[in-house]
Amino acid sequence: MEFLVIGIIIAAIAVIGATALFYRARGRRRPVAPPAAGPSVTGSAQGVPAGGGGTAVAERAPPVVEAAPVAAEAEVLPEIEVPEPTAGRLVRLRSRLSRSQGTLGQGLLKLLSRDKLDEATWEEIEDTLIAADLGVGPATELVGRLRTNTRVQGSRTVDEARALLREELIALIDPTLDRSLKVAKHPAADGAPERPAVAMVVGVNGTGKTTTTGKLARVLVADGYTVVLGAADTFRAAAADQLQTWGQRVGAYTVRGAEGADPASVAFEAVKEGTGMGVDTVLIDTAGRLHTKTGLMDELGKVKRVAEKQGTVDEVLLVLDATTGQNGLVQARVFAEVVDVTGIVLTKLDGTAKGGIVVAVQKELGVPVKLVGLGEGPDDLAPFDPEAFVDALLQ
Template identity: 75%
Template sequence: MEIVILVVVIAVIVLGAVSGLVISGRKKKALKTEESATPTSTTTAPTEPQLGEEAEGAPEAPRRTIEEVGLPEAEAEAPVIEEPAAPAEPEIETPEPSAGRLVRLRARLSRSQNSLGKGLLTLLSREHLDEDTWEEIEDTLLTADVGVAPTQDLVERLRERVRVLGTRTPQDLRALLREELLTLVGTDMDRTVHTETRGAVDRPGVALVVGVNGTGKTTTTGKLARVLVADGKSVVLAAADTFRAAAADQLETWGKRVGARTVRGPEGGDPASVAFDAVKQGTEAGADVVLIDTAGRLHTKTGLMDELGKVKRVVEKQGPVDEVLLVLDATTGQNGLVQARVFAEVVDITGIVLTKLDGTAKGGIVVAVQRELGVPVKLVGLGEGADDLAPFEPEAFVDALVGDE
């Protein structure tokens, strides 16, 4: 009997233990399920709001009428930035014919040279021409930069002819003075600007323009292009002054005004190379003339003068240079002769261009420079206008000196 009771007790204990284990396992499983379904606020980042969540718990705002709803302002249009217009090409001009220009500009020349002609006529009109009077005549000529030797020659001829003439009327004196001044200036010199090809027939004529800084050399080159175009020639310009930044632009502007091509190189480049290319391009284009503007050089700078000689030598590889024009400022007077001598030694000057002749009373420089170099004055500048460069005509020049009867 005791055994039976013992077995029942053991069975009850075993059953209770099994039931406890089952209940404990269910509680643990339920706890794990709950923990996995409920996120903790301290370790998990908030999730993105889902559809409908934003409206939950938010009171609905009163709706506005259509009149209360403002339309969105139109976006301001971005300002239109206009591209800068390219500078208009200058219209091609028809230059004034070169023939007779000096006659048309005679009034301008007369104003500047009036003191020379009138001074001489006044002195020669004196009743008694004593030594003091002749000295005054000499001083008048020297002041006008005629030069010592030409002045002495002129005074001697005047003294002889006045002595032979005897009674002198104003008309006689004017005719006498005109004749002697013409002899002094020279009427038998070739004043043509030679732009015709010499030697090789398959290239244009070549003119080299040289001179000291400040004489108006680049402007003169541009004006000379106008003279040639007016005479029916096609022109190519060579901007071989590569050391002055504005020189090439200035020359190109002159060229565009008359339809002339300008050949240029890099700033500070080799001038001889630019000159060579210009002659080559002029030949290919069938141009009549190539004008080469060189850098203005101080005649005291030996190296720069040597470079000028190089430009001429390089150009001559394609044929001879037909004209070498030295530009001189008439207002510099006798100082211009010093410059002329040095240039003549380097590049063999064939003609003179006198600029600013309307701005000086020293027209005698025409005589002096011709006597010094043995080459003629071929062109004169008589103003700032585009067509104020004129072929030099001795008769018109002397007429401007002595005035009208």
């Protein structure tokens, strides 16, 4: 009996322990949460006909982050450049200009500072001047003035010879000539509205007219003028593109036509556009042409006449390559007859040892050298200054 009671007690303890273990294990289980209800949408939004079964439950989706709108790629325009001031350019570039001194400057100084200036020496001086592209007439004139001065003053030192030569060369180049560019806007007068000044750039092939026109635009912008460019060289495919690039760099607008278009019509439209925009100056670049081609020279005259239907052409600038020397004078003479040249632009003056071409071309045409090109840089076009030029020759 005693053993039976003990067995019942042990069995009861076992049942109680098992029950406790069962409920403890059940309490450790995680409750499964019901699926969260998503936003309610109409059946039509889910492809279910409206009214066909109530609403549908959509699964909750992660939030959609909209990408920022991509801006349209802007047209990339070249940065507007600020050209260097024109004042003092010729002085700054004296080191390049001084390449001319070997023939004209220093050569003459050595001869003039000799102890004895006999007839043979004077002939050598005249030959030196002619070799420097001064021309026979101007060379004879200069020798005569030098002989008179040295006869009166007697022998001289190198410094005295330099002072004398400087004085005579400046007088020969003629500092009294008006070398200003007529590029200022015409004010309204007699009922006519204001209009821009018009300048044409002309010359033979290979003298650098388009580049000179672009550099001239920089000169004008540097001096405070507003400019429109006319690409009237329609025969050379790259000319209009080249001129437009020059214009964009300084903020100048370019008027151009199709390749092979009538250059006179482009010039006409350029002046018309410049008038409408109210700019100060219209620069017209023309195609290079040989002075012996009568048809092309006649066409150049037509360009000028058609442009003048919008207003007078104030400047006709003839571009000459200084390295061609006396050969350029024949070209200059023909151009002057066709379009009434008002000024000379001498390019590549830094590439020649013959500075006398400045005097020769002025004597030949009776018009002044107004600008000189002294290098390949964009701001290497300088207003011509006779005194600075002579000082560079004699330094």
